[in-house]
Amino acid sequence: MSLAIDIQRLRFRYGGGPWVLDIPQLTLERGERAFLFGPSGSGKTTLLGVLAGVLKPDEGDVNVLGRNLASLSGARRDAFRAEHIGYVFQMFNLIPYLSVLDNITLPVRMNAKRRARLDGAGVKATAALLADHLQIGDLLKKPVTELSVGQQQRVAACRALIGSPEIIVADEPTSSLDFDRREAFLELLFAECERAGATLVFVSHDRTLEGMFSSTVALPDINRATY
Amino acid sequence: MLVLDLALKSLRNRAFSTSLTVGSIALSVALLIGVENVRTGMRESFSNTISQTDLIVGVKGGTIQLLLYSVFGMGSPTSNLSWDTYREWAEHPAIEWTIPYALGDSHRGYRVIGTNEDFYRHYRYRGGQEIALAEGRAGSEVFDVTLGADVASELGYGLGDEVEVTHGIGEVGFLNHDHLPFEVVGILEKTFTPVDRAVYVTLEGIEAIHFGWEDGAPPMDDHEHTHEEVLAMEEIEITQVTSFFVGTNSRRDVLRLQREINDYEGEPMMAVIPGLALNEMWQGIGYAETGLRLVTIFVVLVGLLGMLVSLYTSLNERRREMAILRAVGAGPKSIVALLVLESVCLAAAGAICGLGLVYVLLSAGQPIVEAQVGLFIPIRPPGSVEWVFLAAVVTAGFVMGFVPALKAYRAALHDGLAVRV
Numbered sequence A: 001m002s003l004a005i006d007i008q009r010l011r012f013r014y015g016g017g018p019w020v021l022d023i024p025q026l027t028l029e030r031g032e033r034a035f036l037f038g039p040s041g042s043g044k045t046t047l048l049g050v051l052a053g054v055l056k057p058d059e060g061d062v063n064v065l066g067r068n069l070a071s072l073s074g075a076r077r078d079a080f081r082a083e084h085i086g087y088v089f090q091m092f093n094l095i096p097y098l099s100v101l102d103n104i105t106l107p108v109r110m111n112a113k114r115r116a117r118l119d120g121a122g123v124k125a126t127a128a129l130l131a132d133h134l135q136i137g138d139l140l141k142k143p144v145t146e147l148s149v150g151q152q153q154r155v156a157a158c159r160a161l162i163g164s165p166e167i168i169v170a171d172e173p174t175s176s177l178d179f180d181r182r183e184a185f186l187e188l189l190f191a192e193c194e195r196a197g198a199t200l201v202f203v204s205h206d207r208t209l210e211g212m213f214s215s216t217v218a219l220p221d222i223n224r225a226t227y
Numbered sequence B: 001m002l003v004l005d006l007a008l009k010s011l012r013n014r015a016f017s018t019s020l021t022v023g024s025i026a027l028s029v030a031l032l033i034g035v036e037n038v039r040t041g042m043r044e045s046f047s048n049t050i051s052q053t054d055l056i057v058g059v060k061g062g063t064i065q066l067l068l069y070s071v072f073g074m075g076s077p078t079s080n081l082s083w084d085t086y087r088e089w090a091e092h093p094a095i096e097w098t099i100p101y102a103l104g105d106s107h108r109g110y111r112v113i114g115t116n117e118d119f120y121r122h123y124r125y126r127g128g129q130e131i132a133l134a135e136g137r138a139g140s141e142v143f144d145v146t147l148g149a150d151v152a153s154e155l156g157y158g159l160g161d162e163v164e165v166t167h168g169i170g171e172v173g174f175l176n177h178d179h180l181p182f183e184v185v186g187i188l189e190k191t192f193t194p195v196d197r198a199v200y201v202t203l204e205g206i207e208a209i210h211f212g213w214e215d216g217a218p219p220m221d222d223h224e225h226t227h228e229e230v231l232a233m234e235e236i237e238i239t240q241v242t243s244f245f246v247g248t249n250s251r252r253d254v255l256r257l258q259r260e261i262n263d264y265e266g267e268p269m270m271a272v273i274p275g276l277a278l279n280e281m282w283q284g285i286g287y288a289e290t291g292l293r294l295v296t297i298f299v300v301l302v303g304l305l306g307m308l309v310s311l312y313t314s315l316n317e318r319r320r321e322m323a324i325l326r327a328v329g330a331g332p333k334s335i336v337a338l339l340v341l342e343s344v345c346l347a348a349a350g351a352i353c354g355l356g357l358v359y360v361l362l363s364a365g366q367p368i369v370e371a372q373v374g375l376f377i378p379i380r381p382p383g384s385v386e387w388v389f390l391a392a393v394v395t396a397g398f399v400m401g402f403v404p405a406l407k408a409y410r411a412a413l414h415d416g417l418a419v420r421v
Helices: A044-051 A074-083 A100-110 A111-118 A125-134 A149-161 A179-196 A207-212 B003-015 B015-049 B063-071 B082-088 B117-122 B149-153 B205-209 B226-231 B249-260 B274-314 B314-329 B332-373 B385-414
Strands: A003-013 A019-029 A035-039 A061-063 A085-088 A165-172 A199-204 A215-218 B055-060 B095-107 B109-117 B133-136 B144-147 B180-190 B198-202 B243-248 B270-272
Touching: A003 A044, A003 A199, A019 A035, A019 A044, A019 A199, A035 A044, A035 A207, A044 A061, A044 A165, A044 A199, A074 A085, A074 A111, A074 B332, A085 A149, A100 A111, A100 A125, A100 A149, A100 B003, A125 A149, A125 A179, A149 A165, A149 A179, A165 A179, A179 A199, A179 A207, A199 A207, B003 B015, B003 B332, B015 B063, B015 B274, B015 B332, B015 B385, B055 B063, B055 B249, B055 B274, B063 B095, B063 B243, B063 B274, B082 B095, B082 B243, B095 B117, B095 B205, B109 B117, B109 B205, B144 B149, B149 B180, B149 B332, B198 B205, B243 B249, B249 B270, B270 B274, B274 B314, B274 B332, B274 B385, B314 B332, B314 B385, B332 B385
Parallel strands: A035 A199, A035 A215, A085 A165, A165 A199, B109 B198, B144 B180
Antiparallel strands: A003 A019, A003 A061, B055 B243, B055 B270, B095 B109, B095 B243, B133 B180, B144 B198
């Protein structure tokens, strides 16, 4: 199995501040469902920002799908992220002035290459299919402000999955859900990732979820940066 | 297109603040374009009032004052010229025609002008158009009166109605020539010039109502002439005119004739060339126009600053939105484009609404301005100046949009995918 993510000697800090990330090595296989945990302030979201190409490492290599993001320009990293990465936030996941459909289709409207992966299916049809899989098919025309938190998280998952990105990054997406909805959401997310063959990097500090993943990464164990 | 779609939906989502911002820009743009429209309309209206008249002659004084009271029915003449002097100049070999004007009376706020048939024959306006009668005939008998179109329509007069003249040209007069009423014999076609707001009587009529007024005060009751007594007179001697319009045989004679009149020793008098006097007037009020234009430009800037404040203050609550956009692949430049587009959309919407508002206000205000000031402000499609103003507003919106956009850009770089304090 080839590597989806290969981090070597990564160091990152904001401005001239202290190091936030100092990770000698981290690798994830393609198709892996990795559970990344750590206490607040351990650099989880910063690591996701580096993996998504939003933040540029100060030192080291961050190879994602064989491309070293550390050597790419900002614009190329943005294009890479738009094409290859789906992102789910902890909460306030959606653009409030867009409908459910518009929120889901945002990544494929943003990036032509990702749109080209829809295998001839239309943008709306693909979004509708995904929404059906995540049981929100009847909500497509609704304003997202009228949805429950659970429904909003599923819209965010659809948005991350549309256009079959190779990597799904989820930043504590279940923290605002109750136990039943959390399990249901994760099962749907896993099923969709498996169907798309995507690698999942799932961040949480809730270790009760750990067993549902194929691998676990304890950030405090690999991040040598201290606060 | 996606960024434009996002910008429009984002603005629609903030409908209240968007409409307030657009409204404030629209009002300021309406003021800017409205002032420009009124300014050019006013100039056009003034220029159209008189045509093909080479000189206007009156007593020595201010050139603009002579132009204003003779042509535009504004201000008051200070003194009159003698009829003999007028006749002497009217027979000058260089002069083809003259139109005498005797001013100083009014009817219900409208100026009464004593003149003769030469007015109907020679007066030209708007590129050489002649005075035409809508009804009846031109006044020629002592107590005939011909009404300007607005006077007839606003006072509801028709042929055969009686018109009493008031001494003085104020809105309200206390000394009436009501013992000698005039009869409406004609109504002029509308000209959209001050002609529409004047009452034309004969020079003899003006003399007749002033019999006994030689010392400036009304005659005692038993010294007043009756209608019948005046009509029974064989001839009414005309003693004075206020000013007269001159058409020369040749344009080449105008300057020489003007100098001759200005140097005339028989009576202090002056001649002005209408076009030059108008130019002098525009130069005089040019400073005020420039000042007014500057004020309106600042008002537009204030309107745009309001937009800037609105966009800038909304940025903090939109940082999460920016993080989401970045997560789906939007670069910082896309964030800048989004904010700049929102700014451009607000400025463009404000400019378009402002332009529309100008036309609504002009349509509503045109008859009021004409009635109150006597100026007809034409409603024209937007000209190059208006388009330049609108383009400037949109461009200013574009430039100003970079202020919140650059803040959002920095926040996007700083925040990454999390909203960091």
